[in-house]
Amino acid sequence: MTTTVTSKRRLRKYSSLGSLALFLGPALLVIVVIRIWPVFQGGYIAFTRWDGIRDPVFIGFDNFTRMLSDPILLTALGNTGKILLLAPIWVIGPMLLASVIQERVPGASFFKIAYVLPVLVSPVVIGTLFVIILGPNGPLNTALRGIGLGSLANNWTVDTNLVMWIVAGMVIWSSFGLGVLLFTAALASVDESLYEAARIDGANWLQRFWHVSVPSVRGVTEYWTVMVVIMAFSSAIVLGYAFSQGGPGYASTTVDLFIYNQAFRYGAPGYATAVGITLFLLIGILLVIFLNLARRRGELMFDDSGTPL
Amino acid sequence: MYRRRRKRLSLGKLVVIIVCSAIAASTIYPFVFMTFTALKTSDDYVGNKLGLPIPPTLENFVTAVSGTMGISFVNSVITVSAGTILTVILGCMAGFGFAFLRFPFRAVLLRIIMIIMILPVTVLIPPIFKVILDLGLVNTYPGLVLLYVGLTIPAGVYMMATFFMAVPKELVESARIDGASTFRVFREVAVPLARPAFITLGTFTFLGLWNELLFALLVMSSPEQRTLPVAIALLRQSVQNPTLVQDAIIAAGLLLSAALPFLLFVLFNRQITQGLVAGALK
Numbered sequence: 001m002t003t004t005v006t007s008k009r010r011l012r013k014y015s016s017l018g019s020l021a022l023f024l025g026p027a028l029l030v031i032v033v034i035r036i037w038p039v040f041q042g043g044y045i046a047f048t049r050w051d052g053i054r055d056p057v058f059i060g061f062d063n064f065t066r067m068l069s070d071p072i073l074l075t076a077l078g079n080t081g082k083i084l085l086l087a088p089i090w091v092i093g094p095m096l097l098a099s100v101i102q103e104r105v106p107g108a109s110f111f112k113i114a115y116v117l118p119v120l121v122s123p124v125v126i127g128t129l130f131v132i133i134l135g136p137n138g139p140l141n142t143a144l145r146g147i148g149l150g151s152l153a154n155n156w157t158v159d160t161n162l163v164m165w166i167v168a169g170m171v172i173w174s175s176f177g178l179g180v181l182l183f184t185a186a187l188a189s190v191d192e193s194l195y196e197a198a199r200i201d202g203a204n205w206l207q208r209f210w211h212v213s214v215p216s217v218r219g220v221t222e223y224w225t226v227m228v229v230i231m232a233f234s235s236a237i238v239l240g241y242a243f244s245q246g247g248p249g250y251a252s253t254t255v256d257l258f259i260y261n262q263a264f265r266y267g268a269p270g271y272a273t274a275v276g277i278t279l280f281l282l283i284g285i286l287l288v289i290f291l292n293l294a295r296r297r298g299e300l301m302f303d304d305s306g307t308p309l
Numbered sequence: 310m311y312r313r314r315r316k317r318l319s320l321g322k323l324v325v326i327i328v329c330s331a332i333a334a335s336t337i338y339p340f341v342f343m344t345f346t347a348l349k350t351s352d353d354y355v356g357n358k359l360g361l362p363i364p365p366t367l368e369n370f371v372t373a374v375s376g377t378m379g380i381s382f383v384n385s386v387i388t389v390s391a392g393t394i395l396t397v398i399l400g401c402m403a404g405f406g407f408a409f410l411r412f413p414f415r416a417v418l419l420r421i422i423m424i425i426m427i428l429p430v431t432v433l434i435p436p437i438f439k440v441i442l443d444l445g446l447v448n449t450y451p452g453l454v455l456l457y458v459g460l461t462i463p464a465g466v467y468m469m470a471t472f473f474m475a476v477p478k479e480l481v482e483s484a485r486i487d488g489a490s491t492f493r494v495f496r497e498v499a500v501p502l503a504r505p506a507f508i509t510l511g512t513f514t515f516l517g518l519w520n521e522l523l524f525a526l527l528v529m530s531s532p533e534q535r536t537l538p539v540a541i542a543l544l545r546q547s548v549q550n551p552t553l554v555q556d557a558i559i560a561a562g563l564l565l566s567a568a569l570p571f572l573l574f575v576l577f578n579r580q581i582t583q584g585l586v587a588g589a590l591k
Contacts (some may be wrong), residue, residue, distance in 0.1 A: 015410040019491040023406035027466050033440060033458025035425050042436030052442075059329055059499035060564040097332070100325050113578075114333035117340060119572040119585070122520030123561045124538040129343055132556045139342060139358045185586045205321070222418040226427065238522050242542055262448040263435040264527065281487065284428055291424070 004160040039044065042277045050270030052263070063274035073275065075250045076258035084166045090172050090228050093220065096142060099213050101180075103195075112184060115177035123235065126174050127242025131157060134166070134179050163244055163252045170239045175231055179224050195294025198309040213302060224295055226287065255279065333573035334579065340567065347561035354557045363537075369561035377532050378562055386527070388450060388536060391516040392457030396465040397507055399458065405499050409481055410491075426463035431523065438527050444546020446528075453528045457521070461514045468513075468587055472506040485536045493588060505580075513584030514575045516570055537566050 014020075028111040045064055048056030067073060101111045120127060133140055134156035156166060190213065198208045214221070238257040240246050246253035248263060253261065255275070264274035346354055348362035351484055390432055407419055430437070437456070446452025461499070480502070484494045522538040529535055535543070541562050 012481075015491075020406065020410055023402045023410060023495070024412075026461055030399065030455070030458050030462050031422065031425065032398050034437060034456060035430075035463065038433055038436035038440055041439065042433060045439070058578055083581060087412070087510050101329055103320070105326050105329055111329055111333055112582075113574075116574075116582075116585075117336050117571075120516060120581075122522065122538050122540050122541075122568045122570075124520070124522045125566050128559060129563055132346070132559065133339060133342065135556070136489050138556075142358050158554065164439045173335070181582055182586055185582075206508060215349055230429050234431040241522070256429070259432055260434055260523065263326035263438075269435045269439075272499055273435045276435060279427065283432075284424070287424060287427060304415075306496050 039277070039280065042273045042280075045270055046277045048270050050273070051267060052269040056239060056270060063271050064155030064269060064278075067278070070255070072250050073258060076253045076255040077252075078231060079164050079253060080236070080255045081165075082164050083171055084229070086168055086172060087225075087228050087232065090176065090179070091221065091225055093172075094176050094224070095183050095214070095217070096209075097176075098180045098187055099209055101183055104279070108184070112177075114183060116182045117177065118174040119177045121174075123174060123238035124242045126170060127239045130166075130226035131243055132169060154290055157244055158248050160248055160251045163248065167236055167240050167243060167252045167279065168256070170243065171236050172241070175235065178227075181226055183217060183218050186217040189214040221292075222290075226290060230283070233279065314541050343560050343563055343567070346557055347564045349557055351555075358558075358568045369558045369563070370538075372558050373565065376544075377535065378537070378540050378544070378565065380533055381535045381537045382565060384534060385519060385537040388453050388457065388525075389515060391454045392518050393453065393459065393506055393511055393515045395458045396461045397511050399462055400465025400469045400510060401500070401503055401507070402495070403466040404471075404473050405463075405472035405495055407466070408473030408476070419467070422463050423467050426467055430460060433525070434523060438524070441590060442526055443479070447527065448531060451533075454524060456524050456528060460521070461517060465514065467507075468510050468584075469503065471587075472503060476502055493565060507579060508541045509584045509587070511581040512573055512581050513587075516573065516581065519569060536538075541566060 014216060045056050047058060047060060048060045049062070097111075097115070101108045105111065106278035132138055135141075136155050142155070144150060144153045154162070157163060194212050194216070195208055203211065228256055233254075234256055238253040240252050240257050241260075244252045246257045252257075255271050259276045259279075260274045262275070263269040340343070342359075345360075345362045346358075348365040348367075350355070350368060351364050353362070353366075364431055373379075407415060437459075441447055441452045441456060444455075446455065476499075480498055484498045489497065519534075520538065522542060525536040525539050527543065529539065541559075544562060545560060
């Protein structure tokens with residue numbers, strides 16, 4: 001890009017090694033040790049039998065063949081799939097809410113604060129709080145009985161058919177406020193005259209939303225969709241852990257919790273690493289493809305005029 | 310014509326207000342319930358689950374803190390503060406480096422850091438834990454702090470880099486002409502400029518780490534080293550068939566954990582919102 005064009009004429013092309021090491025060294029070292037090295041080491045461990053204590057022993061593709069015929073892993077993937085199934089609501093809901101509180105409702109800032117509360121709190125707190133609220137004699141059942149709807153009272157935390165949907169609901173409940181914040185910030189920068197023009201053309205609210213708001217916030221919609229997919233794979237783990245420990249049975253074990261439990265509860269960290277690395281690479285490849293498709297946006301511009309420091 | 314339109318709009322508006330308020334109630338009420346429960350005696354809670362805490366009592370907090378939860382609170386403050394401070398310092402230095410120093414593959418490197426920032430960590434917990442194991446840092450504060458910096462530093466670098474890139478280059482150039490060294494430019498020009506970004510990054514990082522459970526659960530296994538989220542998770546699990554009696558004490562523990570994020574949000578509302586939104590908007 002501009003780097004080569006402007007710097008060719010300069011005497012000194014790059015900054016001194018000393019200042020590069022001083023400023024970038026520490027941060028890059030931590031990133032390499034904690035974020036990059038585990039990917040490579042994990043790539044090796046995936047091909048070994050490792051119990052977490054003794055040195056890993058090379059076993060070829062055994063972990064991967066085990067993966068293909070593991071019914072529990074299939075259940076866990078299905079549970080994560082249930083969260084992904086709700087992704088459309090998770091994307092469109094915040095967009096609609098943001099648009100609505102921005103232009104139609106008084107007290108937009110109140111709603112933004114209310115919606116973001118669960119985002120601020122630890123998922124451990126949320127999971128545990130809902131164990132209390134949804135407990136057999138907890139406030140929800142008490143309230144249901146109190147208003148004569150006792151037949152709806154349920155043992156929510158141990159209902160095999162419901163528990164995963166409750167966890168999925170908590171995942172969305174605890175993050176949709178972030179989406180509302182993103183979309184309100186994006187909508188605030190949309191040119192007001194576009195709405196004015198649409199209004200003059202006789203467009204109703206829904207038409208203005210669809211033809212002006214939605215295209216204007218496309219960049220944020222893409223970003224939020226990526227976040228939603230990533231969160232589906234990574235934010236159910238703590239909620240599920242605190243709410244139901246992945247149970248009853250494996251009914252609320254999502255794939256990230258599966259990896260954690262295999263590694264640290266069932267003593268198979270080697271197998272867990274194989275599953276984790278596979279998933280990580282799949283998500284990584286999808287992300288890179290997506291970022292390249294969306295490349296027109298988010299390209300950082302380096303200003304390379306003048307002599308480098 | 311005009312009248313009819315106005316009337317229809319206001320009906321639609323009413324429905325919208327009701328829906329928005331119902332959703333707001335769903336996010337506010339659980340925390341109100343949590344606070345009320347924490348302020349009730351256990352007996353009071355069993356008999357009166359939904360009502361106001363009259364008279365309010367602090368005995369649940371005393372019980373919670375006099376267990377191991379008091380120590381856990383202190384542990385959380387120590388490790389999370391250390392992680393946050395290091396992330397802000399290292400992130401600021403590296404962000405400055407990306408914006409003002411020149412080196413090969415700079416754009417590619419920053420892009421890789423952004424991708425690392427977005428990709429989920431949870432699926433890689435076993436191999437990441439192995440690093441701490443191999444370094445012999447299990448059950449040590451430095452081990453957890455190193456992990457914490459590792460979790461938050463990609464976002465720190467990226468956030469500070471984008472911040473410094475938006476700074477007018479002339480500010481730095483003029484200091485150069487005065488013959489200042491790179492480090493002096495950093496200390497005397499960049500750091501004072503970046504003060505608002507420090508608060509954004511700092512609060513954002515602190516919140517994320519304050520709420521972290523999984524690594525703390527692995528690295529700090531002995532009771533006197535536990536962080537607050539770990540203490541809460543274990544408190545809950547230690548009671549396999551929880552009776553309602555413990556719920557009031559658990560609620561007090563939850564409030565201890567949630568109070569700080571809420572307080573930070575009251576104090577730094579704008580900065581936290583900025584931090585949360587930072588990745589998406591440029």
